[in-house]
Amino acid sequence: MENGIELQKGRDTSFxxxxxxYLNPDKYTLTPKQEEIKERWLAAWTLRLKKKSPTKVAKILQETYKEQNLSRAQAFRDVQNAEKLYGNVINADRVGRMAIHYEYALEAYKKALKAGDYKAAKGFLSEMRESLPFEDSPQFNPEKLExxxxxxxxxxxxELAIAKQLDAGVLDFNNLEVEDISHEELDNE
Structure with missing residues (x-):
């Protein structure tokens, strides 16, 4: 097992x-069919980088690789596998935009502090906070995941009633033999 992957002949998928x-090209080689699949996935991911929708990418893949008789379903699977292998284009783009937004807000914050405009600085500080990834958010509490x-x-x-009924193998919470406490009914007024 190397780099967390262990291949077993006949059991592993193309993915x-x-x-x-990709983890170790010296150790693992691809068949010509797997090379074709890898090429399709790279094409799908490149098209997604160009802001094409998955539906549009699947259609383009079908047209481009018609000599391989690529079905519509396989084209969609290629788009999914490409994003699984190379990374989600939309998420990467979003994280990148957030990083750029943070840098701009940081520069504006520094300029506002230098100019003595504390109200604007506070606003830019708020913009910087919104640009942080969710995991770094102060609302995130990892203790809740324990x-x-x-x-x-x-x-x-x-406790005794439960223990008594557990001996029978069935626990009926509706018929626990517990003494009723005396109480007084109250009016809605």
Missing amino acids: DKIFAY NKPVKFYVDKAV
């Missing part, structure tokens, strides 16, 4: 083999 090739044990505390009578 696995092409991915392994798997913490859940504990329940019940009265002793309820």
